[in-house]
Amino acid sequence: MTLSHDRPAPPCAIVIFGANGDLTRRLIVPALYNLGQSGLLPPRLALIGVDHNDKNSEDWSAALHDFLEQSLAKGGEGALAKIKPEIWDPIARAMTFFKGDFTDDGMYARLGQLLAERDKNENLGGNVLFYMAVADRFFGIIAGKLGAAGLMQQGSGFRRLIVEKPFGHDLESAKQLNACLLQHMHEDQIYRIDHFLGKETVQNIMALRFANGLFEPIWNRDRIDHVQITVAESIGVEGRGRFYEQTGALRDMVPNHLFQLVAMTAMEPPVSFDAEDIRAKKAEMFKAVHPVTLTDVVRGQYDSGAIAGEPVPAYRKEPNVAPESGVETFVAMRILIDNWRWAGVPFYLRTGKRLAARATEIAIRFKRAPYALFRETPVEELDADWLILKVQPDEGIRLRFNAKRPGQVMALESVAMEFRYKDWFKQAPAVGYETLIYDCLIGDATLFQRADQVEAAWSVVEPVLKGWRNVNPRHFPNYAAGSEGPTAANDLLARDGRAWRRIR
Ligand SMILES: NC(=O)c1ccc[n+]([C@@H]2O[C@H](COP(=O)([O-])OP(=O)(O)OC[C@H]3O[C@@H](n4cnc5c(N)ncnc54)[C@H](OP(=O)(O)O)[C@@H]3O)[C@@H](O)[C@H]2O)c1
Numbered sequence: 334m335t336l337s338h339d340r341p342a343p344p345c346a347i348v349i350f351g352a353n354g355d356l357t358r359r360l361i362v363p364a365l366y367n368l369g370q371s372g373l374l375p376p377r378l379a380l381i382g383v384d385h386n387d388k389n390s391e392d393w394s395a396a397l398h399d400f401l402e403q404s405l406a407k408g409g410e411g412a413l414a415k416i417k418p419e420i421w422d423p424i425a426r427a428m429t430f431f432k433g434d435f436t437d438d439g440m441y442a443r444l445g446q447l448l449a450e451r452d453k454n455e456n457l458g459g460n461v462l463f464y465m466a467v468a469d470r471f472f473g474i475i476a477g478k479l480g481a482a483g484l485m486q487q488g489s490g491f492r493r494l495i496v497e498k499p500f501g502h503d504l505e506s507a508k509q510l511n512a513c514l515l516q517h518m519h520e521d522q523i524y525r526i527d528h529f530l531g532k533e534t535v536q537n538i539m540a541l542r543f544a545n546g547l548f549e550p551i552w553n554r555d556r557i558d559h560v561q562i563t564v565a566e567s568i569g570v571e572g573r574g575r576f577y578e579q580t581g582a583l584r585d586m587v588p589n590h591l592f593q594l595v596a597m598t599a600m601e602p603p604v605s606f607d608a609e610d611i612r613a614k615k616a617e618m619f620k621a622v623h624p625v626t627l628t629d630v631v632r633g634q635y636d637s638g639a640i641a642g643e644p645v646p647a648y649r650k651e652p653n654v655a656p657e658s659g660v661e662t663f664v665a666m667r668i669l670i671d672n673w674r675w676a677g678v679p680f681y682l683r684t685g686k687r688l689a690a691r692a693t694e695i696a697i698r699f700k701r702a703p704y705a706l707f708r709e710t711p712v713e714e715l716d717a718d719w720l721i722l723k724v725q726p727d728e729g730i731r732l733r734f735n736a737k738r739p740g741q742v743m744a745l746e747s748v749a750m751e752f753r754y755k756d757w758f759k760q761a762p763a764v765g766y767e768t769l770i771y772d773c774l775i776g777d778a779t780l781f782q783r784a785d786q787v788e789a790a791w792s793v794v795e796p797v798l799k800g801w802r803n804v805n806p807r808h809f810p811n812y813a814a815g816s817e818g819p820t821a822a823n824d825l826l827a828r829d830g831r832a833w834r835r836i837r
Pocket of ligand 1: 498
């Protein structure tokens with residue numbers, strides 16, 4: 334994780350595979366622009382876009398410029414200010430569109446020549462960052478061909494590779510992909526992205542836990558009753574029906590995003606902020622997670638309903654979705670971490686599409702205070718205290734606790750103390766990829782996943798994937814769009830005498 338944002342990244346070439354794609358246009362290039370605004374882009378840069386679409390460098394840079402301008406006009410992704418020519422122009426000058434097919438060996442030889450040329454002309458020190466902004470079926474192919482062409486060999490400069498999500502679709506495929514990558518490069522050249530880790534509030538979980546004397550002593554099974562982690566979306570599959578039919582909510586969200594939130598919440602304190610120390614603690618935590626059984630998981634699929642008063646169709650009526658689809662758009666699960674700190678403290682996770690609101694939060698419920706003192710008063714039950722880390726929207730931290738209601742009788746009410754990031758900090762415009770790209774340019778792997786972490790995460794959900802493969806869900810669809818998910822998700826917690834927080 335970047336601890337000081339005060340030096341530009343070293344000179345280098347960035348090669349984006351998938352230059353004409355959605356991710357490049359919507360997130361990577363705006364992130365580079367924002368890094369330029371913060372003075373963090375390399376002082377000497379070559380930006381090479383590889384794609385099979387017919388374009389030249391001028392078309393490419395003009396299309397990216399127009400997209401950036403439009404997103405500004407809409408106040409969309411990243412809330413960028415007006416495009417500043419002094420920031421954009423050097424980026425545009427660095428751009429080269431390189432037409433080629435990812436599967437063509439000859440392309441890599443030509444790419445190698447171009448890189449050597451740019452390196453010599455711009456004095457880039459031999460540094461190259463390859464970014465695979467492509468469908469996951471190409472990850473192994475591109476890595477293999479980069480390796481075979483000798484482009485991952487590090488001399489005086491670095492050679493690094495960013496791998497987008499999804500990293501595998503089950504344990505076996507994740508292992509195969511790791512093996513393929515490691516055949517052609519070293520682990521420290523691989524940066525497996527999880528864009529949740531680019532979010533300030535996720536990184537701030539570590540600051541909250543480890544920079545305050547207040548929380549760490551109560552961060553354990555003695556004081557915490559359970560933890561609820563919610564990643565709720567109100568949007569549906571947004572035209573990505575074909576992708577979602579192959580993926581589903583479990584694969585799309587749980588082993589990566591949700592488990593990263595679990596890791597940030599549950600890992601032991603690292604001895605330093607060094608990437609390897611932090612990654613080792615996360616890996617240790619994943620090893621302590623019990624494999625999940627089918628009885629600890631609920632799946633759901635949205636029916637038609639209403640979002641913000643507007644009618645929306647059922648998942649099965651979305652474009653490119655099978656009319657009898659058995660793919661889940663919601664998943665809730667209970668996991669247990671079998672270590673000294675967390676034994677007996679369930680972590681309940683849920684994620685879904687077309688839910689009542691867009692909300693990502695980690696809610697920590699503390700054990701109730703003993704009731705004895707209030708026995709002779711009208712207080713019937715003591716509410717438990719909650720610490721809620723809001724990741725999006727309205728990023729912040731909220732503490733709920735009991736206070737006496739003013740008056741002659743002893744009556745209690747649950748009240749809240751709230752801290753909102755936007756009230757305290759002036760935030761630089763960001764699309765969420767800035768930190769990740771910058772960290773990769775300076776060689777800080779803290780926010781990226783190591784091979785063992787990825788495999789450990791898949792191992793946890795593997796029994797569920799296997800179990801679901803054999804049992805087709807007969808009760809789908811089982812929750813209305815705009816609701817809080819299937820009733821079976823409530824039963825999962827009711828079984829333990831607990832209840833979900835409202836999604837709002
Ligand atoms: N988009 C997002 O918001 C988002 C968010 C998080 C993660 N991701 C991940 O980022 C990656 C890229 O996603 P994306 O949405 O940007 O994909 P995309 O829009 O399909 O972009 C891929 C680009 O590669 C081109 N391409 C396809 N096959 C090629 C080949 N054989 N040779 C050369 N070029 C080829 C495509 O051209 P054609 O389309 O003309 O074939 C397209 O321009 C995926 O792994 C995705 O899971 C995306």
